[in-house]
Amino acid sequence: MTGPEDSDGAPASAGRNLPPLRLHVPEPPARPGESADFTHFDIPAAGSQPRPDEAAQPAEMREMAYGLIRVLDEDGRAVGAWNPKLPPETLLRMLRYMALTRAFDARMFRAQRQGKTSFYMKSTGEEAVSIGAALALARDDMCFPSYRQQGILIARDWPIVDMMNQIYSNKGDRLKGRQLPIMYSARDAGFFSISGNLTTQYPQAVGWAMASAARGDTRIAATWCGEGSTAEGDFHSACTFASVYRAPVIMNVVNNQWAISSFSGFAGAESTTFAARAIGYGIAGLRVDGNDVLAVYAAMRWAADRARANGGPTLIEHFTYRVEGHSTSDDPSAYRSAEESTLWPLGDPIARLKQHCIAQGIWDDERHAAMDRELAEMVRDAAREAEKNGILGHGLHHPMETLFEDVFEDMPWHLKEQQQQMLDEWKAAGL
Amino acid sequence: MSEAIEPVAASAVVNAESRVDAKQMNMIQAINSAMDVMMDRDPDVVVMGEDVGYFGGVFRATAGLQQKYGKNRVFDTPITECGIIGVAVGMGAYGLRPVPEIQFADYIYPALDQLVSEAARLRYRSAGEFISPLTVRSPFGGGIFGGQTHSQSPEGIFTHVSGVKTVIPSTPYDAKGLLIAAIEDNDPVIFFEPKRIYNGPFDGHYDTPAKSWAGHPEAQVPQGYYRIPLGKARIARAGEALTILCYGTMVHVVENTVAATGVDAEILDLRTLVPLDIEAIETSVKKTGRCLIVHEATRTSGFGAELLSQVQERCFYHLEAPIERVTGFDTPYPHSLEWAYFPGPVRIREAITKIMKD
Ligand SMILES: Cc1ncc(C[n+]2csc(CCOP(=O)(O)OP(=O)(O)O)c2C)c(N)n1
Ligand SMILES: [Mg+2]
Numbered sequence: 135m136t137g138p139e140d141s142d143g144a145p146a147s148a149g150r151n152l153p154p155l156r157l158h159v160p161e162p163p164a165r166p167g168e169s170a171d172f173t174h175f176d177i178p179a180a181g182s183q184p185r186p187d188e189a190a191q192p193a194e195m196r197e198m199a200y201g202l203i204r205v206l207d208e209d210g211r212a213v214g215a216w217n218p219k220l221p222p223e224t225l226l227r228m229l230r231y232m233a234l235t236r237a238f239d240a241r242m243f244r245a246q247r248q249g250k251t252s253f254y255m256k257s258t259g260e261e262a263v264s265i266g267a268a269l270a271l272a273r274d275d276m277c278f279p280s281y282r283q284q285g286i287l288i289a290r291d292w293p294i295v296d297m298m299n300q301i302y303s304n305k306g307d308r309l310k311g312r313q314l315p316i317m318y319s320a321r322d323a324g325f326f327s328i329s330g331n332l333t334t335q336y337p338q339a340v341g342w343a344m345a346s347a348a349r350g351d352t353r354i355a356a357t358w359c360g361e362g363s364t365a366e367g368d369f370h371s372a373c374t375f376a377s378v379y380r381a382p383v384i385m386n387v388v389n390n391q392w393a394i395s396s397f398s399g400f401a402g403a404e405s406t407t408f409a410a411r412a413i414g415y416g417i418a419g420l421r422v423d424g425n426d427v428l429a430v431y432a433a434m435r436w437a438a439d440r441a442r443a444n445g446g447p448t449l450i451e452h453f454t455y456r457v458e459g460h461s462t463s464d465d466p467s468a469y470r471s472a473e474e475s476t477l478w479p480l481g482d483p484i485a486r487l488k489q490h491c492i493a494q495g496i497w498d499d500e501r502h503a504a505m506d507r508e509l510a511e512m513v514r515d516a517a518r519e520a521e522k523n524g525i526l527g528h529g530l531h532h533p534m535e536t537l538f539e540d541v542f543e544d545m546p547w548h549l550k551e552q553q554q555q556m557l558d559e560w561k562a563a564g565l
Numbered sequence: 566m567s568e569a570i571e572p573v574a575a576s577a578v579v580n581a582e583s584r585v586d587a588k589q590m591n592m593i594q595a596i597n598s599a600m601d602v603m604m605d606r607d608p609d610v611v612v613m614g615e616d617v618g619y620f621g622g623v624f625r626a627t628a629g630l631q632q633k634y635g636k637n638r639v640f641d642t643p644i645t646e647c648g649i650i651g652v653a654v655g656m657g658a659y660g661l662r663p664v665p666e667i668q669f670a671d672y673i674y675p676a677l678d679q680l681v682s683e684a685a686r687l688r689y690r691s692a693g694e695f696i697s698p699l700t701v702r703s704p705f706g707g708g709i710f711g712g713q714t715h716s717q718s719p720e721g722i723f724t725h726v727s728g729v730k731t732v733i734p735s736t737p738y739d740a741k742g743l744l745i746a747a748i749e750d751n752d753p754v755i756f757f758e759p760k761r762i763y764n765g766p767f768d769g770h771y772d773t774p775a776k777s778w779a780g781h782p783e784a785q786v787p788q789g790y791y792r793i794p795l796g797k798a799r800i801a802r803a804g805e806a807l808t809i810l811c812y813g814t815m816v817h818v819v820e821n822t823v824a825a826t827g828v829d830a831e832i833l834d835l836r837t838l839v840p841l842d843i844e845a846i847e848t849s850v851k852k853t854g855r856c857l858i859v860h861e862a863t864r865t866s867g868f869g870a871e872l873l874s875q876v877q878e879r880c881f882y883h884l885e886a887p888i889e890r891v892t893g894f895d896t897p898y899p900h901s902l903e904w905a906y907f908p909g910p911v912r913i914r915e916a917i918t919k920i921m922k923d
Contacts, residue, residue, distance in 0.1 A: 159636040165619065252710035252900070303901035311901025314712030330714025331672060332644060365643035367675060395620035396641050469620045526710070531901040541896050548865065552894045556905065556912075563911045 160399030164471035172479045180207035180426075181214025188440040192418045199409035199419035202453060205428040210489035216432040222496040228269060228427050229491060230505060232261040232484045235285040237509040238294055241517055242301055246315075246462045250525040251301050253315045257282045259425070259457035259475070262483035263358075263388050265289050266430030271356060271438055276346075278326045278339035278357035281316050282388065290323045294513065298520035303531065306523030310532045310539070332363040336372035336385065343383035343441075344375070354441040356384040356434075361408050361451075362393020365401050373415040373449070380446035384437040387411075387449065388424065390456035395469040409451035417447050424454030425480040427487050453480070534560070584738075587785040591778045592763045595737035595786045596626050596702070599744035600664060602790050604634050607662060610748060612639045614649060614666030614702075623668060624704055624763060646672055650679035650701065654687065657697045664748060670705035670757060671714045677722075684753040685728030700747040700754045705733075706814050706861055707898055708761035708771070708907060716898040718813075718862035723755045724838045724871065730754045730795060731838040735762070735816040736783030739836060742793030750795060759813035769818035769909040798842035800849075804831035807855035807920055810846060810872050812836065815859045815908070822913040828921060830857075838868055846872070847879050854885040855920050861908055864892040886923035889916045 164170045183203045186195040205212050212219070220228075239256040246254040257264065264285025271277070277286055287297060299306035301315040309319055319327035326342075329335060339357030346353050359369065364387055376383050387408040391398050401408070412419025418440065422433045430452060437448035455478045459466045491497035524530020538545060538553040545553070590598065603610045612627055612634075618641035621628030631639040642649050646667055653663035667673045673680075684697040707716035723731045732747055732754055734740035740758065747754040761767050765777040778784035801816050806829040811819050816834045823830045831849050835842065850856045856876050858869040869890045876888055891908045899906050 157637050159618075159640045161636075252712075307901070312713070312897070312899050314714065314900055317712065330712065331674070362644045365645040365648065367645060367647050393615075393644055394623065395616045396644075400641050400643050402643070463623075526901060534902060534905045537894065537896055537899055537902045537905055549895060552864070556894065559912055559915045560905075562915065565911065 160397070160404050162397035162399060162470070164474065166467060166469065166471060168471050170471040170473040170477045172477060175479060177479060178202050178204065180204040181217070183214065183216060185215035185436070188436055188443060189445055190418070192412065192416050195418060196413055199412055199421055199451075200407055202421050202423050203429045203433055204423040204426050205432060206426045206486050206490055210486070210493040212428055212490060216429060218428055218432040218435060220428070220431070222494065224269065225487065225491055225494070226496065228265055228431075229484070229487050229497070230509075231265045231268075231285065231289040232427065232487065233505060234294075234509050234513070235261045235265065235288050236484065237506070237513045238284070238288065238297070241513045242298070243462065245301070245517065245525075250521070251303065251315050252526055253462055254301065255281050255316050255461045256458045257284055259478075259482060260388060260390055260454050261285050262427035262430050262487075263386070263424050263452045263454060266427040267356065267386065267434045270431045270434030272353070274324055274353050275438070276324045276326065276339070276342050276353060276355045278335035278342070278355060279328060280332070280335065280358050280360060280363065280388070281328055282360070283358050284316065284318070287318060287320060287323055287325055290325070292320055292323045292325070294516045295519050296320075298517055299523055302520055302524060303526045304520070304524035305530050305532055306520065307532070310536050312540075333359045333366035333368040335359070336368050337375060339385070340372045340375045340379075340381045340383050340447075343381040343447075344379050347379070347382055352442065354382040354384070354438060356386065358386040358388055360393055361387055361389035361391070361398050361401050361403065362396060364408055364411065373411065373417060376447035377415040377417050380444070382441035382444070383447045384434065384441060385447060385449045387451045388454060389451050390424075390454050392456050392460070392466070392470065394460045394464060395466075397470075407451060409449060412449035417449050418445075419449045419451070421451045421453060423480055424452030425483040425486060427483055428490070455480070584785055584787050586787045586789055588788050589779060589784055590737045590741075590786040591765070591784065592734070592737045592740050592758070593624055593626050595741040596744055596758065597628060597630070598786065598788065599741040599748070600627065600630060601633070603664075603745055603748045604630065604638060606790065609660060609662040610638070610664060611656065611661050612664045612666070613642050613653065615642055615644055615668045617641060617666050622666060624760065626702070626758075627666065646674075646676040647679055650676040650684065650699070653699050653701075654679060654683050654697050657699055658687075658695050662698050662748060664700045664702060667701060667703040669715050670703045670719055671717045673701075673703055673719065680723075680729065680753070680755075681726050685726050688752065689728060696751050697753045698751045700744070700750070700756050702744070702756045702758060704760035704763070705757040706759045706761055707903060708767060708814065710900065710903055712900040713898045716903075718757075718860065718893065720755070720757055720838060721862055721867045724868050725866075728753070730840065731757070732795060732836065733757045733759065733813045733838065734836065735759065735801075735813050735834050736781070737778055737786050738783045739793055739799065739834075741786050742791050743795065743836060745790065746792040746795050749792065754795070757813070761814045762817060766817040767814055768821035769907075769913075770821075771904050771907070771909075793836070795837045796840040796842055797836065798845040799834040799836055800831065800845070801834045802830065802832040804829040805853060806830055807857060807917070808833060808846075808849040808853045809857045809859060810835060811859040812838065813861070815861055818909060819859055819913060822910045822917070825910065826914055826917055828917055830917070841875070843875060843879070846876065850876050850880040851883045854883050856880070856884070856888045857891065857913075857916055857920055858888065859891045859908065859913060861893050863895045864890065865895050867892055886920045889920050891916045
């Protein structure tokens with residue numbers, strides 16, 4: 135087969151006076167040593183976004199995918215149609231859960247630095263995304279999180295000692311030391327086993343939601359992934375299934391601007407928003423200030439009510455910032471401007487809710503400081519408790535033979551043989 | 566293209582000293598140097614993958630390349646492995662020579678369709694009209710407390726696929742020479758890098774301090790171009806009593822265990838699994854009459870099973886003892902029990918004793 139040719143046999147494009155093509159490779163606004171610049175962000179005022187009816191058709195609300203739902207204004211007031219008007223107890227619970235998540239992260243990050251475990255990932259600056267969601271969902275709705283939603287477990291009052299046992303991979307770890315730290319699984323908390331492979335949870339959440347719908351259940355599913363992870367094929371499979379079957383699922387994209395060293399432009403953010411991915415699939419899309427816990431709560435409630443009323447799926451982009459490194463293995467000063475986290479225009483989610491509670495007259499600085507102290511002690515005590523079950527690499531792990539359990543429901547002959555061989559060899563070696 | 570440098574034999578020290586222009590490099594630096602040399606020689610070579618551009622890769626294997634060769638030739642990609650390989654196949658069809666990185670071998674599975682059904686089949690189904698000259702680099706193997714998604718050894722999945730070559734280096738010198746040969750190869754190559762030995766050889770004793778490559782003869786790496794042909798094994802240690810077939814990290818674990826047991830084993834570092842250096846294997850096993858196969862990957866349908874069949878078919882009448890395999894167990898890679906799982910010195914010593922008894 136030959137390509138299109140001119141009469142003289144030259145390729146069609148050769149000899150034509152065409153400009154050369156150019157490859158566009160995205161570049162973030164600032165690199166190390168440069169000053170950060172967020173002026174290109176279009177940040178609408180709090181309260182300025184309309185709130186469509188939960189039954190709205192996706193086609194009627196496309197502009198929601200390009201706006202930014204914000205409730206808390208600069209003075210800490212909750213304003214606009216999306217204000218969830220939460221009672222004081224709920225506001226203070228949110229504040230406490232976010233602060234506990236941050237204290238937990240600080241302690242566990244330090245534990246990794248002290249050599250007590252292999253790995254840790256913080257969610258600093260992104261606490262509102264998990265806490266707002268957990269409070270907006272029913273306790274028995276099913277969550278399919280990524281590795282940065284530890285706040286969901288915390289807001290569902292899951293024991294932090296249990297989480298620490300998993301992080302230390304010790305003999306108290308319900309997951310038998312099988313998984314990398316923070317790859318929790320807590321069925322009783324409606325928290326699906328976290329995978330190290332990005333975005334696999336997305337179609338799974340849709341499948342869970344489809345099953346719930348097929349059975350005439352009332353529970354819905356929610357899932358989370360990072361903005362970088364939206365590039366994976368699984369994200370797009372999930373959107374297609376969710377759309378086709380109008381699955382009762384909430385698909386959350388946590389846009390914290392960075393995917394390890396790659397800025398959001400490498401997932402498509404130079405050309406559109408992540409919420410706008412919904413439009414092509416005919417799904418409702420919302421874009422939310424992810425550092426405003428009231429906005430996150432309100433958007434999640436909107437999507438949950440919609441799903442429960444058989445209105446189908448919602449894709450929510452949570453616009454936030456990854457304040458710390460990707461993980462304990464990462465040093466962000468090698469690829470992004472050090473100024474970014476201080477200049478981040480949407481503030482800190484804890485500070486913003488604190489300001490709101492103070493403005494409401496239900497909180498003050500002294501109580502906040504006392505709460506922080508109390509939580510730090512609580513986390514320290516829990517860590518001591520967990521460390522009694524052992525830390526990674528110090529002997530107090532599950533028995534060696536458990537290595538072969540749970541590969542299958544029943545252990546086939548070859549695994550039994552390998553299990554015995556391992557025990558015999560280690561015994562023969564005097565270990 | 567300049568003439569190939571032949572692979573080094575057992576007396577590595579002598580060869581290392583005669584290496585022109587050599588410099589001490591760890592495996593990451595050697596891999597980086599291979600890409601640098603090839604990008605310099607061949608404008609069609611492009612490097613792509615998650616975090617490989619500005620940052621230079623999470624293991625820093627591509628550090629400095631974007632600065633030197635520009636964003637048209639070294640670029641970050643969206644996080645989609647199937648996309649990365651699919652795009653690389655398309656670039657290859659245009660005439661480029663892509664070197665995509667998959668950040669961890671554990672994340673190669675989303676790319677399987679593009680690798681197995683496309684890259685590996687393109688030459689065959691188009692009768693040579695289109696080719697896929699890709700070299701897919703990916704860190705693999707355990708020993709770093711990475712849990713089940715940063716530790717796997719999936720080489721057996723690829724050796725089972727017709728149309729793709731599988732290469733695994735065990736030293737900085739080999740890593741560079743083999744990577745250059747892989748990039749020059751016109752067929753798709755899976756180049757698995759044993760990340761446990763990126764920074765230094767690993768003797769299998771996890772509780773002793775980590776070693777660096779400093780002073781290791783195979784860490785003397787020429788700065789310029791040289792290639793080690795694909796399909797040629799290396800005799801890591803010459804011996805008469807038994808042949809041990811291994812590759813990657815396990816070469817060092819085996820060397821150390823052999824030294825500790827005092828057995829006069831011949832250690833063959835296979836370097837390329839497909840195509841396999843069957844001649845070297847046959848010669849060695851016929852000489853020693855005994856064969857042990859060691860790999861970190863799981864046992865069932867692992868590459869060791871293929872090696873065992875080959876040795877059995879070709880050397881049966883020369884064998885004085887049954888062929889043994891030491892492999893990873895048939896479980897997912899654990900976290901806390903990593904060192905119970907890892908086929909280390911205890912298990913290798915037991916197997917050597919057993920083979921030598923008969
Ligand atoms: C399939 C797969 N490919 C690559 C990786 C390696 N990896 C882990 S996290 C990460 C970045 C993810 O970024 P993003 O989705 O934005 O989430 P964030 O970490 O910012 O929360 C990458 C590339 C992986 N875990 N799984
Ligand atoms: Mg991100």
